[in-house]
Amino acid sequence: MRLEKHTGFVVYGFPLGEADQIVSCFTSEGNLVKFIAKGSRKIKSRFAASVQLFNLAEFVLYKSKGLPYLRQAAIIDSFAPVRRDWQKSGAAFAVAELCRLLIGEEAGEQAVFRHVLAYMLHLRDRDYVPLTFDAFRWQLAAALGYGMQTERCAICRQAARSGCMDWSQGGLVCPRCRSRTGGVGVDVRHLALLRTLSRCSFAESDKLAVNGNLQRHCARLVDDLIFWLTEGKTKAQAFRKLFEELRCRSE
Amino acid sequence: MRYYDSLARLIAQFQKLPGIGSKTAQRLAFYILKMPEPEVREFAAALVEARAKLLTCSVCGNMTDSDPCHICSDPRRERKYICVVQEPRDVLALERTNEYRGQYHVLNGAISPLDGIGPDELNIKSLLARIRQEKPEEIIVATNPNVQGEATAMYLAQILKPFDIRVTRLALGLPVGGDLEYADEMTLARALEGRKKI
Numbered sequence: 001m002r003l004e005k006h007t008g009f010v011v012y013g014f015p016l017g018e019a020d021q022i023v024s025c026f027t028s029e030g031n032l033v034k035f036i037a038k039g040s041r042k043i044k045s046r047f048a049a050s051v052q053l054f055n056l057a058e059f060v061l062y063k064s065k066g067l068p069y070l071r072q073a074a075i076i077d078s079f080a081p082v083r084r085d086w087q088k089s090g091a092a093f094a095v096a097e098l099c100r101l102l103i104g105e106e107a108g109e110q111a112v113f114r115h116v117l118a119y120m121l122h123l124r125d126r127d128y129v130p131l132t133f134d135a136f137r138w139q140l141a142a143a144l145g146y147g148m149q150t151e152r153c154a155i156c157r158q159a160a161r162s163g164c165m166d167w168s169q170g171g172l173v174c175p176r177c178r179s180r181t182g183g184v185g186v187d188v189r190h191l192a193l194l195r196t197l198s199r200c201s202f203a204e205s206d207k208l209a210v211n212g213n214l215q216r217h218c219a220r221l222v223d224d225l226i227f228w229l230t231e232g233k234t235k236a237q238a239f240r241k242l243f244e245e246l247r248c249r250s251e
Numbered sequence: 252m253r254y255y256d257s258l259a260r261l262i263a264q265f266q267k268l269p270g271i272g273s274k275t276a277q278r279l280a281f282y283i284l285k286m287p288e289p290e291v292r293e294f295a296a297a298l299v300e301a302r303a304k305l306l307t308c309s310v311c312g313n314m315t316d317s318d319p320c321h322i323c324s325d326p327r328r329e330r331k332y333i334c335v336v337q338e339p340r341d342v343l344a345l346e347r348t349n350e351y352r353g354q355y356h357v358l359n360g361a362i363s364p365l366d367g368i369g370p371d372e373l374n375i376k377s378l379l380a381r382i383r384q385e386k387p388e389e390i391i392v393a394t395n396p397n398v399q400g401e402a403t404a405m406y407l408a409q410i411l412k413p414f415d416i417r418v419t420r421l422a423l424g425l426p427v428g429g430d431l432e433y434a435d436e437m438t439l440a441r442a443l444e445g446r447k448k449i
Contacts (some may be wrong), residue, residue, distance in 0.1 A: 238364075
């Protein structure tokens with residue numbers, strides 16, 4: 001059988017030729033699947049809507065030589081409220097980019113798919129909260145096997161209440177071991193917030209009362225972790241900040 | 252197989268075009284070689300002339316051979332409407348309708364965070380300057396009906412708020428001549444949203 005079925009999020013679309021697209025989809029099997037959607041950039045194409053970014057859809061692909069071709073598509077959720085709100089769009093762009101950069105073609109990261117799905121549904125139904133987005137990214141890193149140490153020094157394994165975060169070492173590095181490494185400085189408040197973010201649900205993190213400076217420092221830490229994980233290839237993160245700044249200005 | 256240098260160079264030049272691979276480049280190169288020499292000269296001259304003569308309109312950003320372009324300099328066009336489009340070919344598409352008699356503004360792209368294209372890469376600053384100067388009554392955002400086009404439209408709506416100007420978006424919905432049963436739910440939802448009284 002040369003037909004295969006996948007359910008997943010559209011995380012990237014790249015124009016191909018006159019009216020085709022190469023679409024990247026993060027599937028429920030936890031893999032990144034690429035396929036060609038023929039004619040999907042034409043205004044009357046039956047695939048045009050289903051291969052739009054952020055869509056959760058069921059795709060039937062025909063495998064031939066090279067990339068498979070899209071034969072059928074059915075939208076499960078288009079996340080319309082996310083598309084209509086530009087702050088939510090900013091976050092969703094960043095989510096799509098993370099999936100594209102961090103998930104491999106044979107990754108099998110089903111837990112990551114469930115995590116992304118949970119966040120997209122949360123983003124659809126609730127207001128955008130920057131701290132919840134940080135919680136999503138921190139937990140995403142953990143789900144991908146990059147859970148960072150926040151209680152003990154990653155080098156000497158002693159309990160520590162401050163130091164710096166060195167991602168290549170595995171997280172917190174205590175002041176005694178710090179001379180051997182670099183990283184972003186953290187104190188007891190930052191570590192407590194990171195620990196909270198790693199275990200709370202998105203609904204709980206929406207309600208967290210955190211002062212502005214602490215939240216900004218925490219966002220910087222998560223940005224830094226993502227920068228390290230993606231080897232500095234992220235582009236959408238900068239736009240999310242631009243969207244947030246514009247929101248602040250308009251308020 | 253190794254080609255003569257001049258042929259290899261021609262193939263390499265064709266390969267630079269979007270969507271042209273090595274096979275198509277070879278086919279085009281051999282087709283050119285079979286054409287009569289005057290036609291080849293005319294073809295080459297047209298390429299060079301277009302590149303040399305076409306410039307960007309300093310008012311709207313459209314492609315033109317005179318600055319300002321024929322639309323911006325036409326006194327019969329209505330000054331109270333500016334239609335914002337992504338590409339110069341979108342101007343051609345809208346002109347084909349013969350329905351719109353206002354001005355245009357070409358952004359030369361759309362906000363696409365995944366490709367690193369932000370507002371600074373687009374022709375937005377000149378749009379703001381133009382609005383301050385010309386004081387139009389309405390801005391019609393005619394970006395593509397995809398996520399990037401929507402993000403651009405939302406961004407424009409946000410930054411145009413202080414101007415106290417009417418900002419509208421092209422209607423989204425069913426294409427003319429299609430059957431309703433084949434329409435997807437996203438398009439149908441947009442069509443329902445944008446329904447109007449008859």
